[in-house]
Amino acid sequence: MDYLQVTFRLDALPSEAPDLIEAVLLEQTVETPADVARRDTFVREQMMGLVQEIKALGGSSVRATLAIPILTAGIDPAQFLNVLFGNVSLHTHVALESFEIPPTLESFFPGPRFGIGGLRDRLGVRDRPLTCSALKPVGLSTARLSELCRSFARGGIDVIKDDHYLANQPFSPFDERVRACQDIVEDVSAETGRRVIYCPNLSGTPDDVLRQLEFAQAQGVGAVMLAPAIMGLPFVYQLVHAHLDVPLLAHPSFSGSNRIPTEVLLGRIFRLFGADAVIFANYGGRFGYTPEECGRIATELRAPWSEIAASWPVPAGGMTVERAGELIDFFGIDTMLLVGGNLLLAGDDLLDRTREFTAAVAEAAAHRPLGTP
Amino acid sequence: MDYLQVTFRLDALPSEAPDLIEAVLLEQTVETPADVARRDTFVREQMMGLVQEIKALGGSSVRATLAIPILTAGIDPAQFLNVLFGNVSLHTHVALESFEIPPTLESFFPGPRFGIGGLRDRLGVRDRPLTCSALKPVGLSTARLSELCRSFARGGIDVIKDDHYLANQPFSPFDERVRACQDIVEDVSAETGRRVIYCPNLSGTPDDVLRQLEFAQAQGVGAVMLAPAIMGLPFVYQLVHAHLDVPLLAHPSFSGSNRIPTEVLLGRIFRLFGADAVIFANYGGRFGYTPEECGRIATELRAPWSEIAASWPVPAGGMTVERAGELIDFFGIDTMLLVGGNLLLAGDDLLDRTREFTAAVAEAAAHRPLGTP
Numbered sequence: 001m002d003y004l005q006v007t008f009r010l011d012a013l014p015s016e017a018p019d020l021i022e023a024v025l026l027e028q029t030v031e032t033p034a035d036v037a038r039r040d041t042f043v044r045e046q047m048m049g050l051v052q053e054i055k056a057l058g059g060s061s062v063r064a065t066l067a068i069p070i071l072t073a074g075i076d077p078a079q080f081l082n083v084l085f086g087n088v089s090l091h092t093h094v095a096l097e098s099f100e101i102p103p104t105l106e107s108f109f110p111g112p113r114f115g116i117g118g119l120r121d122r123l124g125v126r127d128r129p130l131t132c133s134a135l136k137p138v139g140l141s142t143a144r145l146s147e148l149c150r151s152f153a154r155g156g157i158d159v160i161k162d163d164h165y166l167a168n169q170p171f172s173p174f175d176e177r178v179r180a181c182q183d184i185v186e187d188v189s190a191e192t193g194r195r196v197i198y199c200p201n202l203s204g205t206p207d208d209v210l211r212q213l214e215f216a217q218a219q220g221v222g223a224v225m226l227a228p229a230i231m232g233l234p235f236v237y238q239l240v241h242a243h244l245d246v247p248l249l250a251h252p253s254f255s256g257s258n259r260i261p262t263e264v265l266l267g268r269i270f271r272l273f274g275a276d277a278v279i280f281a282n283y284g285g286r287f288g289y290t291p292e293e294c295g296r297i298a299t300e301l302r303a304p305w306s307e308i309a310a311s312w313p314v315p316a317g318g319m320t321v322e323r324a325g326e327l328i329d330f331f332g333i334d335t336m337l338l339v340g341g342n343l344l345l346a347g348d349d350l351l352d353r354t355r356e357f358t359a360a361v362a363e364a365a366a367h368r369p370l371g372t373p
Numbered sequence: 374m375d376y377l378q379v380t381f382r383l384d385a386l387p388s389e390a391p392d393l394i395e396a397v398l399l400e401q402t403v404e405t406p407a408d409v410a411r412r413d414t415f416v417r418e419q420m421m422g423l424v425q426e427i428k429a430l431g432g433s434s435v436r437a438t439l440a441i442p443i444l445t446a447g448i449d450p451a452q453f454l455n456v457l458f459g460n461v462s463l464h465t466h467v468a469l470e471s472f473e474i475p476p477t478l479e480s481f482f483p484g485p486r487f488g489i490g491g492l493r494d495r496l497g498v499r500d501r502p503l504t505c506s507a508l509k510p511v512g513l514s515t516a517r518l519s520e521l522c523r524s525f526a527r528g529g530i531d532v533i534k535d536d537h538y539l540a541n542q543p544f545s546p547f548d549e550r551v552r553a554c555q556d557i558v559e560d561v562s563a564e565t566g567r568r569v570i571y572c573p574n575l576s577g578t579p580d581d582v583l584r585q586l587e588f589a590q591a592q593g594v595g596a597v598m599l600a601p602a603i604m605g606l607p608f609v610y611q612l613v614h615a616h617l618d619v620p621l622l623a624h625p626s627f628s629g630s631n632r633i634p635t636e637v638l639l640g641r642i643f644r645l646f647g648a649d650a651v652i653f654a655n656y657g658g659r660f661g662y663t664p665e666e667c668g669r670i671a672t673e674l675r676a677p678w679s680e681i682a683a684s685w686p687v688p689a690g691g692m693t694v695e696r697a698g699e700l701i702d703f704f705g706i707d708t709m710l711l712v713g714g715n716l717l718l719a720g721d722d723l724l725d726r727t728r729e730f731t732a733a734v735a736e737a738a739a740h741r742p743l744g745t746p
Contacts, residue, residue: 232605256462
């Protein structure tokens with residue numbers, strides 16, 4: 001039988017652990033008293049799963065791995081999340097630690113369609129990290145955002161994304177902005193012979209997002225961004241499998257949860273659902289993440305995982321041009337460096353500052369080995 | 374100007390609080406350095422919001438209320454969540470405490486379409502709590518689930534819902550199950566003259582869910598259930614506003630987050646997005662919630678809130694028939710009592726046990742005042 005293997009960390013004394021783990025297994029499989037579940041032969045034999053391993057970690061911490069039949073988890077993307085960390089997310093003493101999918105689920109979850117290799121192909125960039133910046137702040141007119149876009153494009157940025165607060169506001173309607181920014185990156189590409197991707201932010205209901213996506217793809221955009229934790233992962237799944245022709249950049253907004261580790265939610269789940277590049281709050285920026293946490297996110301995004309393509313780590317959140325070398329040393333060249341506000345501080349010197357950024361990346365990358373550290 | 378008012382609890386010393394709060398305000402409004410944001414007149418005057426109040430709570434705990442312009446929050450349901458607790462959810466020292474929407478946002482967020490009053494109307498039940506049970510465990514055939522459904526209906530349950538693990542599995546395909554269970558509740562209603570609602574679980578991608586909903590509504594179901602934290606709140610918004618003709622029951626799966634209090638996410642946000650009834654893990658069951666927490670969820674769901682309809686609290690998660698009286702004392706009669714596994718334990722005596730449950734509710738309610746405690 002095929003199982004989804006899920007590892008939880010439990011806040012429990014070793015003596016309490018076996019009962020608690022059996023309760024978690026029931027919760028995540030049949031969610032009825034065991035006596036009820038066992039009455040039906042099919043349920044008893046096929047649905048109840050098993051405890052694979054229990055390990056005391058010292059103190060009141062226990063790690064447990066459950067094998068959960070994929071008859072529910074593999075039926076649709078919402079059920080996958082239900083089984084992975086649905087009801088059990090309500091137990092404050094149970095945290096998701098990691099999971100493994102069986103080979104039979106891989107056709108259901110093919111992961112990123114472009115990932116690291118596919119986006120390199122589209123940009124024609126092999127030997128350095130990618131660079132990224134953001135059109136912001138929200139409230140600027142399309143004309144002002146377009147000026148920023150032109151400076152970023154001329155300055156050598158690879159991926160120019162909308163800020164995640166840009167939606168379909170009257171001061172910069174979605175269609176107007178996408179048309180303007182896509183025209184600009186195409187103009188600059190024609191001038192320079194260098195490909196530049198404009199990546200609009202998709203926002204609203206699924207119907208809104210589908211309409212925005214259709215418009216954006218018809219305009220020829222090279223990628224799109226959305227926030228999976230806001231939009232819902234089942235919708236991301238549908239987009240990736242039925243609607244998206246271009247790479248998907250995942251934004252971490254609303255993803256803060258203390259009980260799914262960041263590297264599992266952003267590094268593993270977002271990748272599995274098809275994000276080609278995943279933005280995360282990097283260490284030493286506006287957020288309190290440690291280098292170790294950020295390293296784990298990047299590792300998860302790029303780790304060999306059967307046939308599932310590697311996804312781009314996009315460290316962000318208060319990065320500076322001056323840190324390009326350090327970040328490349330830390331993350332390696334299969335990394336997309338996202339610098340936003342720090343470039344925008346240059347004001348009228350935005351183009352020069354952007355060139356400094358892209359030159360710093362090229363320079364720092366020149367002597368680094370290809371691939372992942 | 375119209376503001377969304379958001380209150381955060383910060384883990385910070387009073388001396389550090391002002392800087393931290395300014396940083397949170399920037400993050401949740403313009404997400405650029407303040408110097409960059411202030412360069413544009415419109416951004417400076419319309420987009421930057423303000424700190425309304427800072428209150429030291431003792432120790433290293435501070436409460437801060439921000440006024441955030443609705444020019445982003447009010448543009449679509451995804452931006453609402455972005456502004457409410459998007460990027461700032463990544464700060465482990467910042468927790469969402471509560472929020473208030475301005476009157477101008479109320480047409481955008483009308484809340485539940487049925488709520489407590491509308492569902493009472495549909496069922497013709499005025500003077501007692503509603504009763505609810507669940508078809509489970511997953512793995513049973515449609516024939517077996519139908520038998521359970523018939524016993525629940527004959528036993529007097531008001532709302533018979535699918536377990537949240539029931540999807541479109543081969544052992545009980547969605548359409549087959551919905552047709553069978555809806556036929557049963559209609560048969561029993563015809564026999565007894567008492568209305569019974571069958572409430573199927575919607576699961577999958579938004580496209581899957583829309584197809585399931587169309588089928589279920591065509592069959593005449595009286596309500597539907599889904600898990601907003603899995604499906605994504607913007608999709609819930611779309612469903613409520615464009616597709617749903619029947620009441621919506623919200624399931625709490627995947628909603629466990631340590632930094633949005635349960636009463637805010639389930640009690641306030643789910644209600645605002647249109648859930649007519651919200652299931653939560655009750656105290657004294659399988660989950661570790663306290664009576665105080667559960668009381669706060671129920672309070673939020675039913676509190677007067679401008680023109681927004683009250684939503685049903687649905688305490689669940691290991692409830693027993695024997696607790697009916699206690700739960701009615703605690704939650705009052707504007708409550709839907711959900712007992713699942715405890716009824717199913719009765720096995721062949723399911724019908725009698727269900728009658729015990731519904732009789733206990735009627736009895737306990739007989740001497741209680743109408744309305745909310």
